[in-house]
Amino acid sequence: MNKLLEGQLAKYFNGNLPGDLAQLFSEISNTYDHYEKKHKILERTAEISENELSALNNRLLKESNELTVVNSRLKNLFESIDSAFFSIDFNTNCLLQVSPGWKKIYGSDTSDFYVNPNLWKEVVVEDDKHVLDEYEACVLKGQLFACEYRIISADGKTRWVETKLTPTFDGKNLRIDGFTTDISIRKEITKRIEESETRFRRLIENSYDGIALLDKSRKLIYVSNSVKRILGYTSADMGNNNLFDYIHAEDAENVSAILDSISKQAGSTTELVCRTKNKDGEWRWINSYVTNMLHENGIGAIVFNFKDISLKVEMQTALEFDRKNRDALINSTKDLMWSIDDRMCLVTANDAFINAVKSSGGISVKPGDHLLDHNFFPPRVVDKWKKRYEKVLKGKAFIVEEYSASPVEAWAEISFNPMIENGRIIGASCFSHDITEKKKVSEYVLKSEQMMAEAQRISHMGSWECRFNKAEKVDNNSMQWSDEIFRIYGYNPGQLKVSYKNFFNLVHHEDLYRVKSTLQDAFRYKKPCVMEYRIIRPDKVERWIRTTADMICDLQTGKLTKMIGTAHDITERKQLEEERQKITNDLIQRNKDLEQFAYIISHNLRAPVANILGLSSLIEKKNLAKEVKEECFKGLTKSTRLLDQIIMDLNHILQVKRQISERKTQIKFRTIVHNITQSIASIIEKEQVIINTDFSEVSEIYTVKDYLYSIFYNLISNSIKYRQHGVKPVISISTKKSDDNHVFITFKDNSQGIDMEKYGDKVFGLYKRFHLDVEGKGIGLFMVKTQVESLGGNISIASEVNKGTEITIKLLKNVIQYKEHNVTNTTHYNHR
Amino acid sequence: MLRIQRIIIIDDDPLNNFIITQNIRHSDPSLEIVPFTLAQEALAYIAKLGAQAEHNVLLLDLNLLNYSGWTLLEELEQFPWINKNFHIYIISSSLAPQDFEMAEANKLVKRYIAKPFTHKEWSNIKLDIAASKQL
Numbered sequence: 001m002n003k004l005l006e007g008q009l010a011k012y013f014n015g016n017l018p019g020d021l022a023q024l025f026s027e028i029s030n031t032y033d034h035y036e037k038k039h040k041i042l043e044r045t046a047e048i049s050e051n052e053l054s055a056l057n058n059r060l061l062k063e064s065n066e067l068t069v070v071n072s073r074l075k076n077l078f079e080s081i082d083s084a085f086f087s088i089d090f091n092t093n094c095l096l097q098v099s100p101g102w103k104k105i106y107g108s109d110t111s112d113f114y115v116n117p118n119l120w121k122e123v124v125v126e127d128d129k130h131v132l133d134e135y136e137a138c139v140l141k142g143q144l145f146a147c148e149y150r151i152i153s154a155d156g157k158t159r160w161v162e163t164k165l166t167p168t169f170d171g172k173n174l175r176i177d178g179f180t181t182d183i184s185i186r187k188e189i190t191k192r193i194e195e196s197e198t199r200f201r202r203l204i205e206n207s208y209d210g211i212a213l214l215d216k217s218r219k220l221i222y223v224s225n226s227v228k229r230i231l232g233y234t235s236a237d238m239g240n241n242n243l244f245d246y247i248h249a250e251d252a253e254n255v256s257a258i259l260d261s262i263s264k265q266a267g268s269t270t271e272l273v274c275r276t277k278n279k280d281g282e283w284r285w286i287n288s289y290v291t292n293m294l295h296e297n298g299i300g301a302i303v304f305n306f307k308d309i310s311l312k313v314e315m316q317t318a319l320e321f322d323r324k325n326r327d328a329l330i331n332s333t334k335d336l337m338w339s340i341d342d343r344m345c346l347v348t349a350n351d352a353f354i355n356a357v358k359s360s361g362g363i364s365v366k367p368g369d370h371l372l373d374h375n376f377f378p379p380r381v382v383d384k385w386k387k388r389y390e391k392v393l394k395g396k397a398f399i400v401e402e403y404s405a406s407p408v409e410a411w412a413e414i415s416f417n418p419m420i421e422n423g424r425i426i427g428a429s430c431f432s433h434d435i436t437e438k439k440k441v442s443e444y445v446l447k448s449e450q451m452m453a454e455a456q457r458i459s460h461m462g463s464w465e466c467r468f469n470k471a472e473k474v475d476n477n478s479m480q481w482s483d484e485i486f487r488i489y490g491y492n493p494g495q496l497k498v499s500y501k502n503f504f505n506l507v508h509h510e511d512l513y514r515v516k517s518t519l520q521d522a523f524r525y526k527k528p529c530v531m532e533y534r535i536i537r538p539d540k541v542e543r544w545i546r547t548t549a550d551m552i553c554d555l556q557t558g559k560l561t562k563m564i565g566t567a568h569d570i571t572e573r574k575q576l577e578e579e580r581q582k583i584t585n586d587l588i589q590r591n592k593d594l595e596q597f598a599y600i601i602s603h604n605l606r607a608p609v610a611n612i613l614g615l616s617s618l619i620e621k622k623n624l625a626k627e628v629k630e631e632c633f634k635g636l637t638k639s640t641r642l643l644d645q646i647i648m649d650l651n652h653i654l655q656v657k658r659q660i661s662e663r664k665t666q667i668k669f670r671t672i673v674h675n676i677t678q679s680i681a682s683i684i685e686k687e688q689v690i691i692n693t694d695f696s697e698v699s700e701i702y703t704v705k706d707y708l709y710s711i712f713y714n715l716i717s718n719s720i721k722y723r724q725h726g727v728k729p730v731i732s733i734s735t736k737k738s739d740d741n742h743v744f745i746t747f748k749d750n751s752q753g754i755d756m757e758k759y760g761d762k763v764f765g766l767y768k769r770f771h772l773d774v775e776g777k778g779i780g781l782f783m784v785k786t787q788v789e790s791l792g793g794n795i796s797i798a799s800e801v802n803k804g805t806e807i808t809i810k811l812l813k814n815v816i817q818y819k820e821h822n823v824t825n826t827t828h829y830n831h832r
Numbered sequence: 833m834l835r836i837q838r839i840i841i842i843d844d845d846p847l848n849n850f851i852i853t854q855n856i857r858h859s860d861p862s863l864e865i866v867p868f869t870l871a872q873e874a875l876a877y878i879a880k881l882g883a884q885a886e887h888n889v890l891l892l893d894l895n896l897l898n899y900s901g902w903t904l905l906e907e908l909e910q911f912p913w914i915n916k917n918f919h920i921y922i923i924s925s926s927l928a929p930q931d932f933e934m935a936e937a938n939k940l941v942k943r944y945i946a947k948p949f950t951h952k953e954w955s956n957i958k959l960d961i962a963a964s965k966q967l
Contacts, residue, residue, distance in 0.1 A: 598928070604895075606925040606926065606927060606947070607845060607848075607895070607925040607947070609925070610848075610925040610946075610947030610948045611845070611847050611848060611851065611947070611948065612948075613947075613948040614848070614851035614855075614947060614948030614949060614950065615847075615851060615948075617948065617950050617951075618851060618854050618855065621858060621951075624854075624858075628854055631850060632854075635847045635850060635851070638847060639847060
């Protein structure tokens with residue numbers, strides 16, 4: 001019986017009896033074994049002895065008592081067990097016995113069951129009744145039948161029970177032993193676990209994050225549906241694959257280490273970021289929370305809860321890059337950048353600012369420091385900056401230029417900008433840019449421009465430029481003049497509209513063609529050119545201008561792009577040049593004169609000397625005839641006198657040449673002619689000379705009176721002296737104005753004339769005589785020429801044999817006017 | 833034997849003609865001396881002499897009235913015989929070097945003689961002519 005119970009109980013407990021129950025059965029078993037052993041011994045030794053029998057009887061009694069105790073303990077157990085134990089005779093359907101546990105499960109008395117042996121089946125809830133369908137067929141085969149179902153107990157409660165039915169056939173009757181246990185609690189727990197698992201599944205299936213489960217061998221045993229969205233894989237794609245098939249090689253080591261680490265401690269969680277290959281083969285940045293749930297029932301895995309953070313990583317990388325870039329940018333410049341809050345405390349600054357403050361004030365400022373609240377800077381500096389900060393913190397954006405003389409001369413341009421947030425000034429950003437170079441350059445440019453202007457003003461040299469269009473034609477309106485050019489042309493700067501065409505309007509018409517063709521050549525050959533031309537200024541003064549032009553060509557196309565040049569007033573130089581040319585000519589003439597003078601001396605002066613020497617040597621000769629001797633003495637006297645005369649003439653001539661600085665007066669031509677006709681009145685009367693004068697155009701001249709008289713006298717007397725035989729001398733004297741402040745005086749007569757072809761170059765020579773029948777020394781025309789030239793004039797002659805001679809003298813008419821001209825010039829220059 | 837037929841002097845200064853004449857007469861009283869003061873007259877005379885009149889000496893002054901000795905020499909070149917029949921000497925008071933040079937360059941001129949003309953000059957002329965292979 002105890003074996004049966006033990007077997008039933010063992011079945012109930014799935015083969016493992018709880019400890020106390022096992023012990024109980026063991027005791028029972030031992031007691032039975034002991035009893036049976038004793039009993040067999042007793043049977044064998046019954047006949048041994050009475051004493052022994054008595055002793056044995058006592059022992060048996062004792063052992064019987066022990067067995068009773070065991071039986072009672074077993075009965076207690078049977079009656080105290082919570083499960084219901086019952087036995088039914090299958091054939092008669094009669095309840096053989098039922099344990100008191102019945103009432104605990106079914107709520108009714110055991111007597112009710114005895115009355116109705118089908119009661120255990122009748123209380124089964126309708127829905128579960130089908131589980132018993134197989135029961136009879138099963139037990140009839142001698143098999144154990146177990147089932148779980150709900151019953152409604154007598155107190156009306158529904159409870160889950162498990163019933164195990166064991167058939168025992170003793171050859172005659174089929175007995176069914178039933179054992180029903182209340183499994184409501186177990187069912188409840190199982191239900192809860194199932195619900196919990198369902199919820200968990202539902203949770204991870206619907207989770208936005210991807211979830212993957214990894215077993216100990218790092219195989220993916222489960223992936224959630226959301227993985228498809230994140231990485232493109234279905235669970236079929238990944239199932240049973242190794243996690244590391246998907247991890248970036250560079251991250252594998254780290255991932256492996258993390259897995260090792262968390263595997264050691266159940267329930268630990270760690271965050272993991274790694275690159276994971278998606279279905280398209282791209283690497284995605286995956287952030288996972290990895291939890292060791294290997295120990296958890298129903299999970300038994302390492303759980304990955306992950307999401308794609310590639311965008312975030314990229315953005316972070318970009319942000320980081322930006323930040324580094326920005327740092328690099330703001331720190332790579334020498335410009336100072338900083339910002340302050342509304343209390344003038346530093347918010348941010350670049351290295352340049354920090355360094356600048358350090359080098360000037362000796363302090364290292366850091367964000368949060370007040371920039372002015374210390375004694376590192378002189379009060380003047382602090383004051384200045386305080387005002388600036390106050391100004392910008394009032395919302396005013398502005399720029400200041402700061403100059404510092406030491407340690408090196410430097411300029412900075414500092415801009416202040418208020419920072420406004422929600423309509424409130426929260427601070428200011430400041431930017432200081434070193435403009436020393438710019439300043440120096442612009443100062444240099446300004447200075448050099450001033451110097452240039454000054455240089456142009458001083459040198460009276462202006463500059464100009466002009467552009468060409470694409471067709472290499474001068475762009476008319478592109479011409480630009482420096483201020484000095486305006487002054488050179490007699491205008492105030494900007495007074496005249498400057499253009500290429502207007503330029504030509506300013507050039508003297510006589511020089512225009514030359515200037516234009518020079519420029520055309522310069523354009524054609526792309527070579528620089530120089531033009532010297534006259535202009536008439538607005539004040540009617542004629543000036544000489546020298547203009548240079550350089551042609552600038554495009555390096556690539558070789559086409560003319562612009563021309564630049566200078567203009568220079570060269571009037572003074574031109575005048576000097578003319579004067580120099582005149583002086584040179586004069587000197588050449590003078591030299592010729594001197595040569596001629598030397599020649600004259602060698603001929604004319606030596607002639608009488610040679611005669612004297614010749615005569616003297618004759619006289620010295622012996623036996624010279626008396627009349628020859630006398631002739632010799634006469635010759636000596638004549639030669640000596642001639643010598644004296646020549647010396648006197650030369651003296652006279654030399655005096656004329658010296659008298660250049662003779663005082664000049666205003667002389668009327670009429671008066672001169674009148675005086676001469678008075679002095680030679682007898683000859684005029686004798687030869688019936690007719691003198692016609694016309695001084696209507698120019699009546700007087702400012703010159704040396706003696707020279708003018710001598711000129712007129714010589715020319716009039718020559719006309720009379722070389723008159724044609726039998727023809728009354730007619731002399732016409734007239735004056736004519738020249739366009740350059742000179743006067744032409746013309747003497748025209750009807751004298752014998754000179755063969756100009758033969759003697760043209762000699763008519764004004766000293767001691768040249770052309771008429772053998774008329775007495776003369778050949779000094780008259782030489783003297784006239786000398787005197788005319790002394791007055792700065794010139795003389796020319798036209799003559800024809802037997803027709804007459806016309807002598808024209810050109811003299812400067814009015815020296816006063818020339819002086820006035822100079823005065824004008826001087827005044828002009830003072831204006832500059 | 834002195835091969836001189838006649839001596840022609842052209843000088844606008846009569847006094848010079850006198851001095852030359854007297855110097856020649858003093859040593860060679862028989863020689864024919866023909867003095868001229870006007871170039872035109874002298875030119876006419878020489879032309880008249882013609883190609884037949886050989887052994888002539890011409891003493892020519894450069895500074896003539898209304899005429900230059902050089903011009904006269906140019907006129908004389910028209911006579912083809914002039915070089916053959918005439919020994920021409922320039923007699924001038926000029927000491928100007930260019931006159932010397934011009935005389936040296938002229939084919940007709942034998943020598944330039946600076947005034948005053950003395951007997952020594954006359955002796956030199958005679959020696960010149962004696963040594964000359966001309967004539």
